[in-house]
Structures are given as structure tokens and as C-alpha cells.
Amino acid sequence: MSLMVxxxxxxxxFLVQRACPHTGxxxxxxxxxxxxxxxxxxxxxxxxxxxxxxxxxxxxxxxYKDDRSHVPIFHSRIFxxxxxxxxxxxxxxxxxxxxxxxxxxxxxxxxxxxxLAIRVTGVHRKPSLLALPGPLVxxxxxxxxxxxxxxVFEHFFLQSEVTFKKSVxxxxxxxxxxxxxxxxxxxxxxxxxxxxxxxxSVTHSPYVLSAPSDPLDIVIxxxxxxxxxxxxxxxxVQAGENVTxxxxxxxxxxxxxxxxxxxxxxxxxxxxxxxxxTFQADFPLGPVTHGGTYRCFASFRTAPYEWSVPSDPLHVSxxxxxSSSWPSPTEPSSKTxxxxxxxxxxxxxxxxxxxxxxxxxxxxxxxxKKNAAVMDQEPAGDRTVxxxxxxxxxxxxxxxxxxxxxxxxxxxxxxxxxxxxxxxxDTSVYTELPNAEPxxxxxxxxxxxxxxxxxxx
Numbered sequence: 464m465s466l467m468v469x470x471x472x473x474x475x476x477f478l479v480q481r482a483c484p485h486t487g488x489x490x491x492x493x494x495x496x497x498x499x500x501x502x503x504x505x506x507x508x509x510x511x512x513x514x515x516x517x518x519x520x521x522x523x524x525x526x527y528k529d530d531r532s533h534v535p536i537f538h539s540r541i542f543x544x545x546x547x548x549x550x551x552x553x554x555x556x557x558x559x560x561x562x563x564x565x566x567x568x569x570x571x572x573x574x575x576x577x578x579l580a581i582r583v584t585g586v587h588r589k590p591s592l593l594a595l596p597g598p599l600v601x602x603x604x605x606x607x608x609x610x611x612x613x614x615v616f617e618h619f620f621l622q623s624e625v626t627f628k629k630s631v632x633x634x635x636x637x638x639x640x641x642x643x644x645x646x647x648x649x650x651x652x653x654x655x656x657x658x659x660x661x662x663x664s665v666t667h668s669p670y671v672l673s674a675p676s677d678p679l680d681i682v683i684x685x686x687x688x689x690x691x692x693x694x695x696x697x698x699x700v701q702a703g704e705n706v707t708x709x710x711x712x713x714x715x716x717x718x719x720x721x722x723x724x725x726x727x728x729x730x731x732x733x734x735x736x737x738x739x740x741t742f743q744a745d746f747p748l749g750p751v752t753h754g755g756t757y758r759c760f761a762s763f764r765t766a767p768y769e770w771s772v773p774s775d776p777l778h779v780s781x782x783x784x785x786s787s788s789w790p791s792p793t794e795p796s797s798k799t800x801x802x803x804x805x806x807x808x809x810x811x812x813x814x815x816x817x818x819x820x821x822x823x824x825x826x827x828x829x830x831x832k833k834n835a836a837v838m839d840q841e842p843a844g845d846r847t848v849x850x851x852x853x854x855x856x857x858x859x860x861x862x863x864x865x866x867x868x869x870x871x872x873x874x875x876x877x878x879x880x881x882x883x884x885x886x887x888x889d890t891s892v893y894t895e896l897p898n899a900e901p902x903x904x905x906x907x908x909x910x911x912x913x914x915x916x917x918x919x920x
Contacts, residue, residue, distance in 0.1 A: 491514060492512065492513075492514050492561065492562070492563060492573045492574060492575065492576040492577075493512070493513055493514065493576055493577070494510060494511070494512050494526075494559060494560060494561040494576040494577070494579045495510070495511050495513070495579070496508050496509070496510055496511075496579060496581060497509045497511065499624070500579060500580060500581055500582060500629075500630075501582045501584055501620075501622060501630065501662070501672070502549070502551050502555075502581060502582070502583055502584065503583075503584050503585050504551065504552065504553070504583050504584065504585040504586060505549075505550045505551065505552075505585075506549055506550065506551055507547060507548065507549030507550060507551070508547075508548050508549060508551065508581065509545050509546070509547050509548070510526065510545065510546045510548060510559065510561070510579075511544070511545040511546075512524035512526075512542075512561035512562075512563045512576065513563070514563065514573065521563025521564055521565065521573070522543065522563075522564055522565075523541045523542065523543055523563065523564045524541070524542055524543075524561050524562060524563035524564070525540060525541055525542070525561065525562050525563075526540070526542065526546065526559055526560070526561050527559065527560045527561070527562070527575070528557055528558070528559055529557060529558040529559070529560065529578060530557050530558070548581075551581075551583050552583070553583050553586055553668065553671045555581060555583060556581060556582055556583040556668070556670035556671045557580070557581060557670050558578040558579065558580050558581070558670075559578065559579050559580075559581060560575045560576050560577070560578055560579070561575070561576045562574070562575050562576070580670060581670065582620070582630070582662070582664075582670045582671075582672050583670065583671055583672065584662060584672040584673065584674060584675060585672075585673075585674045586671045586672065586673065587614060587616075587663060587664070587665075587671075587672070587673035587674070588612070588614060588673055588674065589612075589673055589674035589675060589676050589677070590610050590611060590612035590614075590616070590619070590661055590662070590663045590673060590676050591610070591611055591612070591676055591677070592608060592609070592610050592659060592660065592661045592676040592677065592679045593608070593609045593611075593679070594606055594607070594608055594609075594679060594681060595607040595608075595609055598679060598680055598681055598682060598727075599682050599684055599722075599770075600651050600655075600681060600682065600683055600684065601651075601683075601684050601685050602651060602652065602653070602683050602684065602685040602686060603649075603650045603651065603652075603685075604649060604650065604651055605647060605648065605649025605650060605651065606647075606648050606649060606651060606655075606681065607645050607646065607647045607648075608621060608645070608646045608647075608648065608659060608661075608679070608681075609643060609644075609645050609646075610633065610643060610644050610645075610646075610661035610663070610676065611638065611641065611642070611643035611644075612641050612642055612643070612663050612673070613640060613641040614641060614642070614663065614673070615635075615637065615641060615642050615665075616635045616642045616663030616664060616665060616673070617634070617635050617642075617664070617665055617666040617669075618632065618633070618634065618635055618663065618664045618665070618666070618669050619632075619633040619634075619635050619642075619644040619661055619662065619663050619664075620632055620633070620661065620662045620663075620664070620672065621633060621646055621659060621660075621661050622659065622660050622661070622662070622675075623657050623658065623659045623660075624657070624658075625656075625657035625658070626654065626655055626657050626659075630662075631646060633645075633646055633661075635663065642663070648681075651683055652683070653683050653686055653766070653769045655681060655683065656681055656682060656683040656766070656768035656769050657680075657681060657768055658678050658679065658680050658681075658768075659678070659679045659680075659681060660675040660676050660677075660678055660679070661675070661676045662674075662675055662676070680768060681768065682768045682769075682770055683768065683769055683770070684760060684770045684771070684772065684773060685770075685771070685772050686766075686769045686770060686771060687714065687716075687761060687762075687770075687771035687772065688712075688714065688771060688772060689761075689771055689772035689773060689774050689775070690710050690711060690712035690714075690716070690719065690759055690760070690761045690771060690774050691710070691711055691712065691774055691775070692708060692709070692710050692757065692758065692759045692774040692775065692777045693708070693709050693711075693777070694706055694707070694708055694709075694777060694779060695707045695708075695709060698777060698778060698779050698780065699779075699780045699781075699782065700751065700779070700780075700781060700782070701781075701782055701783045702751070702752055702781050702782065702783040703750045703751070703752065703783075704750065704751065705747070705748075705749060705750055705751075706747075706748045706749075706751050706779060707745050707746065707747045707748065708721060708745070708746045708748060708757055708759070708777070708779075709743055709744070709745050709746070710743065710744050710746070710759035710761070710774065711737065711741040711742065711743035711744075712734075712741060712742055712761055712771075713740065713741050713742070714742065714761070715734075715742050716734045716742055716761035716762065716763060716771070717733065717734055717762065717763050717764040718731055718732070718733055718734060718744075718761070718762045718763070718764065718767070719731065719732055719733075719734055719744035719746075719759055719760070719761055719762075720759060720760040720761075720762065720770065721746045721757060721758075721759045722757070722758055722759070722760070722773075723755045723756070723757055724755060724756040724757070724758075724776075725755070730746055732744040732745070732746060734761070748779075751779065751781060752781065753781060754778065754779050754780045754781045755778070755779055756776050756777070756778045756779075757776070757777045757778075757779065758773040758774050758775075758776055758777070759773070759774045760772075760773055760774070
């Protein structure tokens, strides 16, 4: 009898539960944002309401905005599966909740979800994010992330998609003419490795954020054993000589990272199997002009911010003067360019000198030829003879020799005088040697007037 009563009571309770609308179910309700609850101004975000870790989604759900702002209005609106919101404006910033109806009971609504903050970024200028003492953090040590701005922000938000499920809220403090906030992490583990950004906001609109800071990669070192680092042809080289640093290990690392002491950036190359059974990466430094201390790290592709212990330091030293010993192929040094200019200057000077000599000789040859012609028309003999004695002068004979390259021509030009005289007993002719400087010679000899030209050789 008692068993029958219990069965009737259970059936009745079930029918009551199905017949009466029910709200405020005890299942945990969640509201999520994809791809992120931090949305750039003008971007889009998808909101989804669910329970039991995403299993058995609600057939329908409604959204509520806690500040009850009129833009956008979600009250009394029913959505299915998900809702795409955007393009977002600062009015969309705030906290949201959702309530869903169960698949087999459309009239039964769940309790409200926990609030989800939607933050709209890009409204203010970006702050800066630093790691103190540095972004390479040895496993087990402490690192401080410092977010600062020249704008007075009362709130900072630190975000990492890997490390934090939600943004970390930091209280801004005045610093100089701006503000800053510090967040200490440690002792560090591989779980804290990743990329971080920070945002700033003011009190009267805490969900309207600045543009994000530049990304900061926090790398945790000391996770794996150290690789080895060597230099080819050696750690001491002449200035301008090519140097290659080789990082290697017998462990099958995917990537090697080379850093130089005093510099923040690093070089990275994929590891490749070598002939000696190691996995190696060669970093060509090219013609080096400055020395430095180098270290290399190793990592795997699946965990790019988890690095090995650093290799032993390798100091590369430079000898010689790079400007004199190893001129750049694209920018030659002064010592290499001067001889080229000298060759050009010397060649030009020689050409000008030769041209001047040729012009001088040609001018002199022409002048002498002209003088010979003039002398042929003037009275022979002494050119200072008085006019009174001019009639008594002997007939003159002009003998000339002309040297033109390899052909020599000799001729005698005579003019009859006013009165005949007795010719001399002999006649002399002057001829230059073939190697002599080409010039004209004029020699005067008195003799009897010949008929015309005489003698050609």
C-alpha cells in the first residue's frame, strides 16, 4: 500500500513540474563572448548562452544589460543559439547576463548567468607595457609587469589569452603627469609564458578602454637543457670578416633563438638535422664590425615561449680597422677610391700635356713657315742694312728645308736682284736629321740667280 502511495506521489510531482512554468533552475548558466570579450571599436562579438559546460545548448535565450542603457535594447528579445553584436560602439560597453529556456521545456527559464563584461577598446590612446627586469624570465624567478601612460587612468586591465581567463583589473596610481600600475608574477612557471597587453580606462566609463599597448612576450627560460654555441671561423676575426654562429643540440628542438648582450631583439631560425646527429641552426652575421657576447636558446613549436637554459656565453672579438682592412662592397673606403681617381686624373693630365705639346709644335711649325715666306719677300742679308746701301745688295737666295713626318723636301727659292752680280763659287744646303724635332730652318747664301726651283730629294 505504501509503495502505491509513493508511486502516485512521484507521478503527481512530475505532472506538476511539467504543467507549471518554472524559472530559476539550479543548473549553472554561462554567457560567453567569441572571439573575446574585449572588442575593438567598430568590431563584432558573438554572445552565446549555455549550461553544463556547453552541452545541451538552450533553444532560446534572452540577454540583459545590467546598466539598463537604451542602446542596445535586449529586454524582451529572444535569440536562438547565439547573437552577433556589432559593429560595437562605446554604448555597447558594459556587463551582460543571459537566461535560457530548456530544450524539452520551452516555458521553463533558467536562472540568470553570471555577469560578462564587454569592453570596447580604441577610445583612448594606448599605454605602454614593460617587464621588469626583463621579458626573459628564469623559471622560478619573479617578474613585474608595469603598465603606464601619460594619460591619467584610474583603471588598467592586463590581458593574456593564455595566462588569464579574464582580464586582470589593476588600480591606476598617479605617476608624474600620468598614471601607472604594477602587476607582480612569481615564482614564474611555464604557465605564465605568453603574450600580454594592457589597457587603460577612466572611472566614469570603466568598460570603455584605450587602444591596447604593444604586445609584450614573456618568455620563461630554463625549461630544457642548454644547447651549445660555436663560431666559424672562430670567435676572434678581422674587422669585416664573415662570421657564422652555430647553435646545436642532440635534442630535436624545433627552433633556436640567438640573443646579443645589451639588445632586446633576438634572431630565430628553425633547427635542421646535421650530419653529426645533432639539430642545428646557423646564424650568418655577415661582415662584422663590432664584437659582442652572444647566447642561444632552444624551444619547441608547440610551446614557443618556453625556452631552454641559455648556452654558455660566446664572446666575438674584432681586430683591425674595418674602414681600411675590409671596405664595404657597396660603399668603398677612401683608400680604395683614391687610386681610382688618381688613375683618371693622371690619364687626363697626360692627354692634356700631349695635346698642348702637339699644338705648340704645330703652331711653331706654321709660324716658321710663315716667317720663311716673309723673309722671301724682304731684302736678303743683314736686316739692319741702311736704305742707301739697299741697291748695292747682292741677289739673295733662300734655301729652305721642310720636314713633314717621314718625307723630307728641300728646295731653293731665288729672286732676281736689280743688278746682276757674280755668283759665289759654292752653295750650301742644310738638312735636319730624321729624329730631330720637326721645325723649319732658314739659311741665307749669296749666289747667282738661278732659273727657278732646283733639287728635290
